[in-house]
Amino acid sequence: MIRVILPAHLRTLAHIDDELKIDVNAPVTQRSVLDAIEERYPMLRGTIRDHVTKQRRPFLRFFACEEDLSHESPDAPLPDAIASGAEPFFIIGAIAGG
Amino acid sequence: MSKVRVLVGTRKGAFILTADGKREKWDVSGPHFAGWEIYHLKGSSADPNRLYASQTSGWFGQVIQRSSDGGKAWETPGGGLTAMPDGMPSGESNKFVYNASAENGKPLTTHQWYDGTQHPWEFKRVWHLEPSLTDPDVVYAGVEDAALFRSTDGAQTWHELSGLRGHGSGPRWQPGAGGMCLHTILLDPNHPDRIFIAISAAGAFRTDDAGKTWKPINRGLKSNTIPDGTAEVGHCVHRIAMHRSRPDVLFMQKHWDVMRSDNGGESWQEISGNLPTDFGFPIDVHSHEPETVYVVPIKSDSEHYPPDGKLRVYRSKTGGNEWEALTKGLPQSNCYVNVLRDAMAVDSLDSCGVYFGTTGGQVYASPDAGENWAPIVRDLPAVLSVEVQTLQ
Numbered sequence: 491m492i493r494v495i496l497p498a499h500l501r502t503l504a505h506i507d508d509e510l511k512i513d514v515n516a517p518v519t520q521r522s523v524l525d526a527i528e529e530r531y532p533m534l535r536g537t538i539r540d541h542v543t544k545q546r547r548p549f550l551r552f553f554a555c556e557e558d559l560s561h562e563s564p565d566a567p568l569p570d571a572i573a574s575g576a577e578p579f580f581i582i583g584a585i586a587g588g
Numbered sequence: 589m590s591k592v593r594v595l596v597g598t599r600k601g602a603f604i605l606t607a608d609g610k611r612e613k614w615d616v617s618g619p620h621f622a623g624w625e626i627y628h629l630k631g632s633s634a635d636p637n638r639l640y641a642s643q644t645s646g647w648f649g650q651v652i653q654r655s656s657d658g659g660k661a662w663e664t665p666g667g668g669l670t671a672m673p674d675g676m677p678s679g680e681s682n683k684f685v686y687n688a689s690a691e692n693g694k695p696l697t698t699h700q701w702y703d704g705t706q707h708p709w710e711f712k713r714v715w716h717l718e719p720s721l722t723d724p725d726v727v728y729a730g731v732e733d734a735a736l737f738r739s740t741d742g743a744q745t746w747h748e749l750s751g752l753r754g755h756g757s758g759p760r761w762q763p764g765a766g767g768m769c770l771h772t773i774l775l776d777p778n779h780p781d782r783i784f785i786a787i788s789a790a791g792a793f794r795t796d797d798a799g800k801t802w803k804p805i806n807r808g809l810k811s812n813t814i815p816d817g818t819a820e821v822g823h824c825v826h827r828i829a830m831h832r833s834r835p836d837v838l839f840m841q842k843h844w845d846v847m848r849s850d851n852g853g854e855s856w857q858e859i860s861g862n863l864p865t866d867f868g869f870p871i872d873v874h875s876h877e878p879e880t881v882y883v884v885p886i887k888s889d890s891e892h893y894p895p896d897g898k899l900r901v902y903r904s905k906t907g908g909n910e911w912e913a914l915t916k917g918l919p920q921s922n923c924y925v926n927v928l929r930d931a932m933a934v935d936s937l938d939s940c941g942v943y944f945g946t947t948g949g950q951v952y953a954s955p956d957a958g959e960n961w962a963p964i965v966r967d968l969p970a971v972l973s974v975e976v977q978t979l980q
Contacts, residue, residue, distance in 0.1 A: 497647070497648075499623060499624065499645065499647070499648060500648060503648075503651065503664070532666070533651075533664040535680070535682070535683070536649055536650065536682045536683060537648040537649055537651065537682070538648075541680075541682075541683045541685065542685055547647065547648065547649060549646055549647040550647060550648075583647045583648075584647065586646070586647075
């Protein structure tokens with residue numbers, strides 16, 4: 491079971507109150523985590539990554555185990571602590587005013 | 589008794605304002621989609637309880653919302669938790685992909701960029717949603733970068749009417765300061781295959797075959813912001829309006845100049861007349877008097893606020909040229925708000941109501957065609973759009 495922390499606006503959109511827990515088939519990568527999220531919560535398609543290119547939206551970042559993994563390959567394995575559910579995978583909205 | 593429902597899109601959510609036909613006491617619902625930019629929301633004239641909303645964010649992109657109960661409950665069409673019959677997840681209501689097929693309208697891949705180079709089309713957001721006049725499941729979307737999309741399944745899926753970009757002039761279209769947006773969609777009630785659209789900064793276009801082919805309709809426009817001021821395209825049209833009873837007569841607020849066409853856009857003539865300034869964004873037509881037109885003059889393209897700090901709606905009862913200031917109940921000193929292009933609307937009650945929203949968060953209503961004004965609300969986030977439904 492993978493744990494994912496979504497930005498507040500995406501939790502609202504997906505009707506999720508808290509941390510998201512979701513099954514992800516191995517290998518656990520950014521791509522497989524996002525595929526699983528979008529399959530379970532189709533209203534989130536296009537809000538984290540582009541519908542077609544699957545590129546991360548520019549004002550979002552992916553953090554895990556106190557590391558910024560945003561520029562890692564989407565097919566690189568995520569840390570064991572993420573794959574085991576010991577630590578959550580963070581999807582973070584960039585800080586911006588207004 | 590009749591009611592009115594005012595749909596307000598703001599920088600930080602949507603609000604729904606309702607009143608009975610007297611339009612004196614208002615209920616305010618919202619914010620819906622709090623924290624998101626709501627560029628536009630509009631109801632279907634075929635089913636007034638069917639509403640569509642464009643919810644956007646610089647972080648999370650585009651979301652389309654739909655209501656089937658007049659705005660009490662909302663859903664992302666097809667975006668629920670149930671998979672489609674083929675096992676694939678649904679949730680394509682925010683998927684706006686430009687048509688790149690070779691057989692369809694010579695699809696263009698670039699338009700003019702700010703520095704004069706060519707730039708690929710990139711979807712950014714939906715500026716305007718226009719429901720069909722007859723089918724609540726059919727809705728058009730005007731988007732940035734400029735293109736027209738249509739959904740025939742209640743906004744679950746979208747398909748580009750790519751003949752517009754395929755017209756051939758696309759490489760000469762260019763973004764204005766607000767982006768290259770398709771912001772106006774007018775459906776001709778007499779000719780179901782005729783649609784008028786407007787793009788900043790390309791100009792106005794018309795199709796007579798339901799979107800397969802398009803022609804620019806900018807003859808008579810003069811713009812000193814392009815090298816050839818009377819060019820076929822490149823004009824910064826801010827808004828076009830028509831009266832349903834007379835769809836061949838169009839009124840336009842251009843970047844500068846208020847214009848009129850009496851032949852479905854084939855040619856335009858200036859009707860700015862005695863306006864204090866002919867720069868502005870919205871324009872609308874009285875619901876019962878096709879020659880009565882409303883604009884909100886703004887000082888200039890570099891000073892987006894009313895001249896002299898006085899918020900004045902101007903009304904012409906002669907189809908243009910002769911304008912009168914409507915000021916009663918509007919601030920006449922120290923007012924420096926703007927009124928954006930989609931932020932004015934009229935109801936269709938016997939005494940025509942006129943409504944507009946400001947970047948200062950006020951929504952003003954006049955129940956008597958502009959003679960008297962009062963704020964319905966005055967401290968909303970900046971207002972992006974105002975639409976009105978008249979309900980029986």
